[in-house]
Amino acid sequence: MFGAIAKAVFGSSNDRYVKSLDKVVKQIAAFEPTLEALSDDELVAQTAKFRHLLSEGTSLDDLLPEAFATVREAGKRVLGMRHFDVQMIGGIVHHRGEISEMRTGEGKTLVATLATYLNALEGKGVHVVTVNDYLARRDADWMGQIYRFLGLTVGVIVPNLTEEQRREAYWCDITYATNNELGFDYLRDNMKHERGQMVHRPFNFALIDEVDSILIDEARTPLIISGPTDDKSELYMQVDAVVKQLVPEDYEADEKQKSIVLTEDGVEKVERMFEAAGMLEGSNLYDIENTQVVHHLDQALKAIVMFKRDIDYIVKDEKVVIIDEFTGRMMDGRRWSNGLHQAVEAKEGVKIEPENQTMASITFQNYFRMYPKLAGMTGTAATEAPEFFDIYKMNVVTIPTNVPVQRIDEEDEFYKNTLDKFAAIAKLIRTKYDSGQPVLVGTVSIEKSELLSDFLQKEGVKHNVLNARFHEMEAHIVAQAGRLGAVTIATNMAGRGTDIQLGGNVEFRVEDELKDLAEGPERDSAVARIKAEVAEQKQQVLAAGGLCVIGTERHESRRIDNQLRGRSGRQGDPGLSKFYLCLEDDLLRIFGPDTLFAKMMNNNLADGEAIGSKWLSKAIETAQKKVEARNYDVRKQVVEYDDVMNDQRKVIYEQRADIMDADTVDDVVVDMRNDTVNAIVADACPAGSYPEHWDIEGLKARVQDVLALDLPIEDWLEEDGVDPELIEERLSALADAKMADKIAANDETVWRQVEKSVLLDRLDQHWKEHLATLDALRQVVFLRAYAQKTPINEYKQEAFGLFEKMLEAIREDVTRILTTSELQFSQPAEMDLPELPDFLTGHIDPFFTPEAGSEVSAIPVFGGGGAASAIIDAGVRPGEDPYADQNLNRNAPCPCGSGKKYKHCHGVAG
Structure with missing residues (x-):
């Protein structure tokens, strides 16, 4: 009661905050007469003046009143639109890294020009984020007139641009783009092999339009870059035929949780049908041999029972196209993961595309939290204010309307x-x-x-x-x-x-x-x-x-x-x-x-x-609050799990950047070789154990496999005082000597480039496999709750152990390739940086269906300063292609069974 009285007398905290900004608005207004008197050229010169002041140590906050007034004057001259005082308040809120809630029609697009111009003066780049390509283009053209008039450059990122066009757009003072394009470009950048191929530059300031749609509605669905795996279309169709014979009594569906399970009778019925179709190993559906069939069964049940045509998806041009549940738009090119999309394709009788495997992924929460300063604007954010602060540390400020609202909202x-x-x-x-x-x-x-x-x-x-x-x-x-x-x-x-x-x-x-x-x-x-x-x-x-x-x-x-x-x-x-x-x-x-x-x-x-009835309306609002709270829990869960991966992603991406920036990585390679030797010896000769318990045969085999050294380790043991440390020293010395001989026999400049290329290639390959493992772990870790364990803590612990094993595998893999592979050099006609393949991009809901993966084999880059290219492969020689007369597709798997694409294996000769 007292709170209500205080609010009526003094206003809400939001009202008081908005009122406190009136002083700044008056300072802005004070510049208006002076700026109106300037010529166009003099007004344009304001930008150079502001940049000079910044270089001398003036802060953006000090420049704000005059800079905002400059944008207001430019808006009047270029667009015939003058910023209202309430729009100035919105601009101040954006500059402070907060969210402005402004009603529809209050001119949010124009408000964005204020903080965008001010922050672009530093020359570090400003990203204005929109929800679709149309708005990105429209706003870049429309509001871009103000920026260009004032001497700033404007770029726009939309699909189907070349790498060079993207790079040019990102290096403009102001860049308009959709949230998806920004995220996918970041992921693609961290899959490239040369710094010069990357398009992003360091993050600075992002202003997000429809911030609730992007940071709330789409935040539970991570961005995924993927590539195709094996074709299992026949299995999908067989399982689909079985599931379509089930009746509602055979399963239990929970629409709240979007889950569906077979009843006991349903399990028996499915087992009989699978047995008749020859799809079941043994007599029990849930035997370990039938894991894959059960997985496809679960997805087919979801597709047929839970996912409705013209609600969740439409069929267009004989393809299943997902419909965004929040905007009602088609999401062309997006696919559900983990086999769900294929199950829907089987249900609708259209062509079944292969499944995908994760190569890189990130949530919007972790992507946008990389910006040092983040702001947003929307017509509806107040109901989600706690989430904006909890996740992004952004306050929501409700901006009053320029003219009082006259709309009548009926019961x-x-x-x-x-x-x-x-x-x-x-x-x-x-x-x-x-x-x-x-x-x-x-x-x-x-x-x-x-x-x-x-x-x-x-x-x-x-x-x-x-x-x-x-x-x-x-x-x-x-x-x-x-x-x-x-x-x-x-x-x-x-x-x-x-x-x-x-x-x-x-x-x-x-x-x-x-x-x-x-x-x-x-x-x-x-x-x-x-x-x-x-x-x-x-x-x-x-x-x-x-x-x-x-x-x-x-x-x-x-x-x-x-x-x-x-x-x-x-x-x-x-x-x-x-x-x-x-x-x-x-x-x-x-x-x-x-x-x-x-x-x-x-x-x-x-x-x-x-x-x-007001009572009924209140009950509906209560139901909505329940759903909002549940969806918030889902998004928080996504953040918690992705935070674990995000820490690892930062390590890997920073490591990649260091490797790309380094002229040579020989010190890293030597450290990896020494660590690998230590690990091999530690495995065979555990600390504190007796020599008779050491696995000498296993040690010899691994030394032969990893270091290509055939050594008389048994003879070493007959010497007095030989311990694991001495074995490590001898192995390291012999491995170093062998590598020194190999480098001396080749062009050292080219060899250093080969080391760098192999290191990047192995890093990417193992990171990709690690992502797939984490996907699988996240899908099953919830079962630990039955043992009274907290799934997220179990996930963190397991993920850390898996990450350590991945780093160890990278070290051993790099060492094996560099010590055992043969090098043959051929002069290339022209040295070009390799282009990344056209990966699939996905934005799927991991709680509808566990986060998917996608992957194409990482392409190794072997080249040395334009002098020569190195082909690393045991037994493959340029000019020797036993399959040359078979007219094979360059992207098909090589017939030799190496697991590589033909063009990267025997087909390299062509």
Whole structure:
């Protein structure tokens, strides 16, 4: 009670913080008259002046008022847009590394120019992160006019750019890019073999648009770079045929946890069917020999029972395309992992692509935490403020609107079933349509949007449907959703990035209607006509009540509902919002207090009758909070597990960078050889044991295998005083002498390059295998909970041990290759840095399906300063290719059975 009184008298902590920024806003305003008097050239010279002040030790904070005022003046001259005072507050919040929550239509895109310009003055690069390629291009072109006017360079990162184009864009003062492109470029950079191939530069400052979508919604799904493995399409189809014969009584499904298990009867039924198909080893499904079959069975069950067509995915051009559950967009090129995508392909009867294996992965949490300064902006962040602070140490600041909000948010209406609900929605839309009031309807799936479309067709209402099927027309449909009488059905409105302007959007109408009309008087006349029509329609729409937003059901997250609501009432426009719910909605069905809802509504509601109640709305909000808390736990779990891998990833990536930057790595190679010798001797001659217990035969075999030395170690033991340390010294001396002879017999410059190449190659290969092992460990470590052990602690302990073993394996592998391989040199026609293959990129949910992997064999780089290339392989000689007449594919496995690609083995001669 006292807290409420204090808040009413003094304002909330957010209000007080925003009020404290008024002093800075006044300082900014004080520069405005002076800057207005400057010529364009003088205004442009401000950038050089600021950079000079920075070089003399002035801080960015000291420059902020004048720099912000400079951007405001440039915005007026270049775009005809002047930053409001509340937008200046947003800019200050961004510069301080915080998140600004600004309502839809308050001009977040323009706000971003303030902190972006100020931080770009240092020349260290600023990344402006968007949720899709369209927005990255649009904002780079649109806001880029201000930056370029003020003398800064602007780049944009979108798919299908060359490495050189990416490098050039990253080295601009300001770079616009999507979160996925940034993350994948970082991973690809750390798979390259030369520093000159890398495109990123050191991290500095990132400003994230739709920060809740990127750092919350997408944060539980790590980015994965992968490559194909063996083809198992026949097995998928066989398992799919069996699972499709099961009935609901044969399994138990838990929609909350997205899990499904067979009942005892179901297990017996499956065993009989697998036996008949000859797919079962022995009689028990869960024998260790049937592990792979059980795994595919689990994935097929998920695919058939849990994953729904037109909700979780669509089939387009005979391919299964994932639908983003938060934005409703198609995720072309993305695939579920661990065989789930292949199981869905088998279910739909389309071509089954091979599984993938992890080569590199990172979560958005750990990627964005690498930036020394991180800021964000969105229309909906307050409900997730604790998570932003816990994970990213970023505060959320709610920025007041420039004009008071006039939108009316009506109480929710509840119906018995979906058909009653949709019939009521269609009638309301018909009424609004007849009055000319534009309507935006939010649905949660393609299936629901198309069902509502059928209802509207029966009512005779013209409408547009915006979902994954019409992805390309997204911005154009959204932009015109505010026209007189427009009805738009949209599958999730998160991150659409286009304002809905009442009366319509002039720019998009000009682009759509006049694209074939050349510049001239006729086009100018047509543009003037469109502007007049839009202005007239805006007045009519305002008179009709502004944009009406209808939600067909509540989303799991309150933020998504708020994003939909926020489309109405921009910049003080009138508007209306209302949500319709029923007992069949997923949120109520899965998470709601079903018995209470069901009894009350089934017993007291007639068909087609609705009920509205603040108590019911409160119960729905409670259900949403439960789901949000559960999803937060999932994301925290992802962070906890990835933090373990992240520590190891930092070590490996730093090691790679040191190797690439070093002129030679001979000291590292010598240390590795000595450590390997010590390990070999320690294994055969354990400390504190008697000589008669030493494994001398095993020691000789390993010395022969790893060091290519055939030594009379038995004779050494007959000498007095021989102990393990003396054996280590002798082995190290002999191995060093052998390597010195090998180096002397070759060009030392080339040899040093060979050492560097082998080291990078082995590091990549073992890191890739280590990732696969950690994937498998994470999938099974949860079982340790049955033994009263904490899974995350068990994972940390096991992962550390595995990492130590990986480092030991790298040392031994590098030593073996360098001491046992033969070198043959051939003069290359032209020395080029090797290009990385076109890896698969994935962004999958490890808790829907454990994080996948993907991998293509790492390509070794063997070259020496343009002088010669070295081929390391036992028995393969340039010019000797016994398979030359077989017309083999260069990327196919070599027929010799080495496990390498043909072009890297016998095919190297070609």
